[in-house]
Amino acid sequence: MPEDPRLMLLLALADDELILGHRHSEWTGWAPHIEEDLAFSSIAQDEMAHARLLYRLAHESGLSNRDEDALALGREPQEYVNAWLCERPNRDWGYTLARQYLYDTADAVRLEVLAESSWQELAELVKVMQLEEKYHLDHARQWFSKLADGPAEGRQRFSDGLSAAIGEAMALFEPLPHEDQLVAEGLMPRSNEQLLAEWLGRLGEELEAASLDFVLTRHGATAEMVPTSSGDMPAPGEDLMVPGLSRRDGRWVHEGGFTGAGGRRGRHSEDFLPLWEEMTGLYRAHPGAKW
């Protein structure tokens, strides 16, 4: 685990962007609809380019003696601190779009706050990233409305995707190691818990407006029991809420643990190792080589 809180913050952001960008890039060349292939590939490239800038900042600010490639491709699996949401395979287009929507709306909340970070270089980098994220949000919302208001099958696939992703999306806001220090020093002007509350408020509104808020209460098509990090499990016979999610005074709030917790501490799902092997194999097979 990075000792320096600033490095922790950078790596959490960068690893999210790299790993999700890696997954998005797997659609390049065969996405449905050729013009959409081009649009989605740009989004993938943006995420990976953002990761690159964040790794570069980590190296150039002296927080890591590893350069951007060594950080991106040269660490051991337990050193990556991305959220589980990012490492999951693409499954189908419905899940992919649901994940893009959830990630980019969450990322928007995160970036809004980091644009005010006491760390100047990071704040400036974030402001540049936000300019590109605008397109990601436009893209996500376009598909959201097409699928939410469209034929039954498309709506079903999108809502299934949302159901499958929402729990792990919340874990994007799992508290970071050293977070107290990050908040105290204004590096993170707000805590992850506060960011999560903000995101859930916005998300709840958008989902309700599209009559998709049921994805927050009906966790998947089948009654799967999902263990939470707090050890609680929904009792049989109740509506299966997404673990960690509650409704209070007409608002969606986070209470308790997270599905897919542990990412920020280098503990990953079963999907991370195969991704890591594929992504880092060639780099690691030729130490010191230039490409």
Place this chain on the structure above:
Amino acid sequence: MTYDEKVAEFKARIDAREKIEAGDWMPDEYRLSALRFIEMHANSEVMGALPEREWIPRAPTLKRKLSLTAKVQDEVGHGQILYRVAEDLGKSREQMFDDLVNGRTKFHNVFHYPTFTWGDVGVIGWLIDGAALVNQKALLDSSYLPYVRAMRRICPEESLHLRHGEELVLELVSGTDEQRRMFQEAVNRWWQPIMHFFGPPSKKKDMLIYWGIKTRNNESLRDEFFTTYVPKLWDLGISVPDEGLGWNEEKGEWDWSEPDWDEFWQVVRGNGPMTQVRLTYRKAMWDTHAWVREVFAGIPDGGPGG
């Protein structure tokens, strides 16, 4: 004017090197020749994306990961541009995809082969793109103006890919012994498909040349490829697996060994090493995403899919 008179007048325009626009009257033969040729070109771009996209997840640096993604994106973009041109000649894109994934139409031989190492990425990015660029620059003189416009857009992007590919190769040949071997081994494996790429010996009457859709024959394009790339390979100490390849000063052209054309015909007819695997993937993607087409078709503005 009778149909035959109109055709003769049209042919005279072609011979005078006049350009044909999208809305012009054209003989059915011209329309079909152009459509099939451009359709195959478009198919080749999207099928060419498949071997290369395999290396995006495995790229050994962030810069290469990004540039390879952008390159494959551009290949898809070229397919988009070319399918648009073909569509305006009278066949829907949906029909073209359907024909492609069901094996009814063709695509370039080189995209039927597997990749094994990063050396292959170098060969594809430099030599195969180089071969494609030789062809594409020649098509800037095509009689069909919408196709020429497409080439004007595609050629500069392809030139960029080429430079990136060459840079990638230069790193390999000046790198570790393993990296050099990786590239040499890939060249050895890909050389025959590259020779095939320019096409079999030209026929006496080539309809594409007759109508000015193509303006140069296969031999001259391959010869240009040799002149541009073989000396460079040799300067880097990379050999080519053809003992008979060498410049013939007397004839003013390259001597080379005719490859096995049976393999070429097998491949383009759908029996290449990766043909069925790749078409099956594409077909699975196409079928699986019928629901997306349904979403698009269901939109009031959208009208029926087509």
Place this chain on the structure above:
Amino acid sequence: MPVWDVFGKRTAGDDWTLVGGIKAPDVEMALVLARETHFRHKEGVAYAVRRRGEEDLHVGPYDPDLLGGVTDRSYRRQEAYAGVGAKHKRISKLMAERGLVIDRPRPPVGRAASGRERKTKERAGA
């Protein structure tokens, strides 16, 4: 699915120029898709779409500096590879010093690559 003609302006003062087309189900999707189909390489400062058969031009909502990306895109720009020729020369020199250059007959330096010699054969096909 309708075809949309896509227009662009290279610089702010230009007229709208047709740059190509896209297929999209409606105008909102057309605006999202046209951007990365035709303007991801900084081809212009503004873009617009028009559905074939209609008259209305719909202008894309992005500021000029957003088109083609804001963060470093050098990995897909010509300028980033300007040194490739020089690098090739340098490495060739290295190979020559190591005796690795392959010595087989090649065209004289300066001979143009394009097949001018082939023209007589091509006309036979006409």
